[in-house]
Amino acid sequence: MNHLLARFDVRFSNFHLDIDMDVPMSGITAIFGPSGSGKTTLLRCLAGLEHAPNGFMQFGEEVWQDERLGRCLPLYARPIGYVFQEPRLFPHYDVRANLLYGYKRIPVAARRVAPEQVIEILGIGQLLDRRIHKLSGGEQQRVAIGRALLTSPKLLLLDEPLASLDLQRKQELLPFIRQLHEQLRIPVLYVSHGLTEILQLADRVILLKDGHVVGAGTLSEVFTALDFRGILGPHRIGAIMNARVTHHDPQYGLTQLDCMGQPLFVPLQPVAIGQPMRVHILSSDVTLVVGRIDSPTSVLNILEATIVEIREVNHTSVDVLLDIGAPLVASITKKSLVTLGLKHGQRIFTHIKAVALNEELIE
Amino acid sequence: MGTLTDLDLSALWVSVRLATVTVIVLLIVGTPLAWWLAHTRSRLRPIVEAAVALPIVLPPTVLGFYILITLGPYGPLGRLADLSLAFTFTGLVIASVFYSMPFVIQPLQGAFEAVGKAPLEAAWSLRASKLDAFLTVISPIALRGYVSAIVLGFAHTIGEFGVVLMVGGSIPGQTRVLSTTIFEHVETMEYGQAHAIAAVLLTFSFLVLLTVYVVNRRFPIHVS
Incomplete structure (x- = not known):
């Protein structure tokens, strides 16, 4: 099983992210914590979008960042799929071109995920020729997920991909995320402050508070650990x-x-x-x-x-x-x-x- | 009303050539500069912005005067290269680049600010390198900014007068452009000729602005 090792110590004007974690990467791992606990910042550091000056990050055998060696791969050189809070689809392309944007940019030998497979799992077959602004929010987010998957990532980062959707769309999309994980076997890091999503999706949880990792483990371990009552809130334990x-x-x-x-x-x-x-x-x-x-x-x-x-x-x-x-x-x-x-x-x-x-x- | 003479046509050709070259130079220089201005947090930013905007408020003769001094045989550039660019087409291009800079930089900067970094990060996450992401994602989304920049930069260069007179003189076939030709026709009481060129420029300018507004209305980019 691949482990994710990360050490970041970054000070922002009003926030200090201080992370030292070593977590097994299999299944869906939720990064859970209240708003402002640094979930998105942590994800951006892992992706290399936010630069941690003395950071270190290793996924499996691959070192993506080691500042002692002056090494920090840019996002486009890391085998990461990233789905943002907003779909961020390219408005000048149709759905098909959006899906294939990343796919075309990876070597043929590295393609482990086929477009037909992703289109089927996400149920977007009838949308392929549509313009982006003709899609609903849920459809856009599905295309964004598909686009990320088609880069055949070794690690998929999802930053509250359902945050911008209403409850019904959320419920529509959750099974897709579960299913794509079960079919494609790509480890997923899933940022959320919604308990519902986590309980339905996650296998493991990383608890974040004020920029620190305060706990990590399987869903059952974390939600029954008496230590976390204060973090999870009285009505969640x-x-x-x-x-x-x-x-x-x-x-x-x-x-x-x-x-x-x-x-x-x-x-x-x-x-x-x-x-x-x-x-x-x-x-x-x-x-x-x-x-x-x-x-x-x-x-x-x-x-x-x-x-x-x-x-x-x-x-x-x-x-x-x-x-x-x-x-x-x-x-x-x-x-x-x-x-x-x-x-x-x-x-x-x-x-x-x-x-x-x-x-x-x-x- | 007169018609355009061969001399007038050669001035038209010089004007078009000058504006084309100027816009191309400004797009090459202006794209990275506008990108920097749109996204930097540097304290130098307001200083650079003010410098870029200067030609909007500065009397063209002042700008022309400084450029003339710099480009002339005794100016720093003249001494360095042992040549004078004053009263040449190249000198005119250099002057026009400065003079029309805000009209290219500002629309580009505005467009880049509107696009933001979000699509860029998305492109990076899809394995596109920085240049690749810029060419395939940012510039198409900022297309309207480019259309405005090209049209305004071109039109403004066609319309310049004071700077041209200072730096270029009015040498037929080399540095005599439409705007200076009108001036000379009026000086020599050839009102018919002046009318013809003035009408050309008026129509041209109106069509240019019309194009910009139509493009902006008809191709709104839907940024999600």
């Missing part, structure tokens, strides 16, 4: 779990998922049986019960768990990190903690009141 659809119950409007070998009920989903689904469980929606309750309960989802860690959040509440085959966080009051006598390693039951799903993960 919980668990991200990969589940699989096992059963539909249209009579009650429910879909049953298999989540780490335990059943999980969610509102009826338009997803075929056997298909994977990603679910987000918020820590505030998890209740803890010591021992199985014999009397009936209205709660549908009861999962067995082991307590891994307990951490104080503030004077009233604590976070409890649980293991249900995957990490899960529950936020409870300190009073409950003491009353129930919870401690490390204890086997308990968790009641999950609600499961947020892809469609509902909208801010």
Whole structure:
């Protein structure tokens, strides 16, 4: 697996980017953080669009920047595909010429992505002869993604490519991004401050705050790490779990998922049986019960768990990190903690009141 | 009303040749300068901008006087090369380049500022080198700026008078241009001839400006 090594220390008039990172590059890695945390600047440094005076950057075996050797490749010499926040299509060319602009500029032997393939994945076959200003925002961004892919990049950088689109267009484009990654196997760095996009797309997350990398790991690691409560915000911590659809119950409007070998009920989903689904469980929606309750309960989802860690959040509440085959966080009051006598390693039951799903993960 | 004589036609030819050469020189020199002015953060920028704009406000005779001194046999350039460019076609080109510079630089600078760096970065990300990106992306998007620059630079050079008189004199076939020819016709009371040339220049200037405005209206560039 290729690693991305980067060290940048750049001071701007009101902002200091101080990065030292070594992250594996496979799948889709989201760079996540609040506005002004330096996400775009980091991406521009990685691309060589912003010059970090003492910077160092290596992708796999290739060193793209090493200021000690006076080496800093310009963007056009780096095998990077870059999709900007705005489509930045060339207005004097039609869609076809835009798509092929980069393709024509790489050696034939280096072409690993074929135009037909990209046109099919992005569904832009009927747009090829159109002028750019005749396209909708979503169509323009699809062409921009296709144009970048056709340079057969070794690394694809996406800078909030959905930021300028409305919700519906966003939902249209997300599956394309997922699909192109699955089909073309190009590692993707995806900048976003939208949780929805990240939960749907990302395999790994790099958390950025005030120009620093404050955490990195798989989606599940990052969203269950109690350390990141402050960065992610109180309503985001919980668990991200990969589940699989096992059963539909249209009579009650429910879909049953298999989540780490335990059943999980969610509102009826338009997803075929056997298909994977990603679910987000918020820590505030998890209740803890010591021992199985014999009397009936209205709660549908009861999962067995082991307590891994307990951490104080503030004077009233604590976070409890649980293991249900995957990490899960529950936020409870300190009073409950003491009353129930919870401690490390204890086997308990968790009641999950609600499961947020892809469609509902909208801010 | 008179008609154009052979002498008038030769002046027309000198004018057209002068304007063409001047515009070509200015496009070559002006493109990098206008690009620099559009994107630099240097503190020198306002100084250069003021210097470029100077011919708009400076009396042409003042500009002509300095250029004459510089190009003459005792000027720095004359001594260096041991030749005098004053009263030659080459001298006239040099003078015109300075005189028409703002009319080429300013539209280009405006166009480059409007285009911005975004399309350039996009072209780089698609493996286009700096020159490649400039030729295939920036200059086509800035096409309107180029049309304005060429048309205004050409027309302004055709219309110059004071500088030409100072630097070029009015040597038939070499440095006598349309505008100075009118002056001489009037001096010698040949009003018919003067009318003919004046009408040519008036029509020409109007058509030129019309072209600029029509082009600007009909080919708006959609920058996304």
